[in-house]
Amino acid sequence: KAGVTQTPRYLIKTRGQQVTLSCSPISGHRSVSWYQQTPGQGLQFLFEYFSETQRNKGNFPGRFSGRQFSNSRSEMNVSTLELGDSALYLCASSSTGAGTDTQYFGPGTRLTVL
Amino acid sequence: AQSVTQLGSHVSVSEGALVLLRCNYSSSVPPYLFWYVQYPNQGLQLLLKYTSAATLVKGINGFEAEFKKSETSFHLTKPSAHMSDAAEYFCAVISLSGGYNKLIFGAGTRLAVHP
Numbered sequence: 001k002a003g004v005t006q007t008p009r010y011l012i013k014t015r016g017q018q019v020t021l022s023c024s025p026i027s028g029h030r031s032v033s034w035y036q037q038t039p040g041q042g043l044q045f046l047f048e049y050f051s052e053t054q055r056n057k058g059n060f061p062g063r064f065s066g067r068q069f070s071n072s073r074s075e076m077n078v079s080t081l082e083l084g085d086s087a088l089y090l091c092a093s094s095s096t097g098a099g100t101d102t103q104y105f106g107p108g109t110r111l112t113v114l
Numbered sequence: 115a116q117s118v119t120q121l122g123s124h125v126s127v128s129e130g131a132l133v134l135l136r137c138n139y140s141s142s143v144p145p146y147l148f149w150y151v152q153y154p155n156q157g158l159q160l161l162l163k164y165t166s167a168a169t170l171v172k173g174i175n176g177f178e179a180e181f182k183k184s185e186t187s188f189h190l191t192k193p194s195a196h197m198s199d200a201a202e203y204f205c206a207v208i209s210l211s212g213g214y215n216k217l218i219f220g221a222g223t224r225l226a227v228h229p
Contacts, residue, residue, distance in 0.1 A: 004157075006157075031214075033216065033217075035217075042219060042220075042221050042222065043204065043206075043217075043219040043222075045216040045217065045218075048214060048216060050214070055214045056214050056216055058216070090157055090158065092158075092217075094215075097214050097215060098214055098215065099210075099215065100146045100163075100165045100208060100215070101215060102148070102160060102163060103215075103217060104160065105150070105157040105158040105159070105160075106157050107156055107157040108156070108157045110155075
């Protein structure tokens with residue numbers, strides 16, 4: 001099976017712009033989670049989607065949003081970018097996202113905000 | 115609330131030496147624990163997971179971890195380090211919210227392996 005794919009791998013934006021990141025889960029997986037990784041804050045949970053519904057959300061401002069499509073692919077959007085949004089954004093997929101379901105990660109999208 | 119603490123942000127070992135990366139957890143319910151590895155410019159790769167079936171868990175690449183409830187620990191070990199083991203290692207615990215899981219990660223331990 002193909003793994004989790006994320007596009008693009010690298011992005012450079014300027015403050016105030018918005019950005020959309022894409023994630024395709026492992027075939028058959030219906031849950032997609034997003035994490036932000038920074039040197040200062042480490043790995044932090046953003047949100048999780050299942051069957052096009054957001055079920056779980058971390059402590060991030062409303063500028064961070066996401067959605068999931070009927071084929072389980074997910075997008076994450078960040079509006080009005082700030083310098084502090086520079087990070088590696090990781091997507092993870094799991095079968096159901098419930099209980100002890102294992103999450104499998106993609107390679108990430110590295111976002112640089114200038 | 116669940117949390118994990120990784121002791122030592124940097125660990126350096128010689129090739130062929132024992133690798134020991136420490137992780138302690140805090141959980142009010144039986145924890146489900148994971149170790150992930152991250153190579154430079156890559157995502158996270160699952161090494162192993164503990165879900166209460168057995169206290170000694172074997173993972174990929176010769177790694178294993180032992181769950182010790184009395185010590186609230188889940189340390190990662192490998193008998194003999196290879197140069198290719200140089201990477202950052204993350205311990206994580208599942209946090210359930212409304213029955214749906216999210217991972218809470220430790221700060222990570224960067225492993226250096228020298229000849």
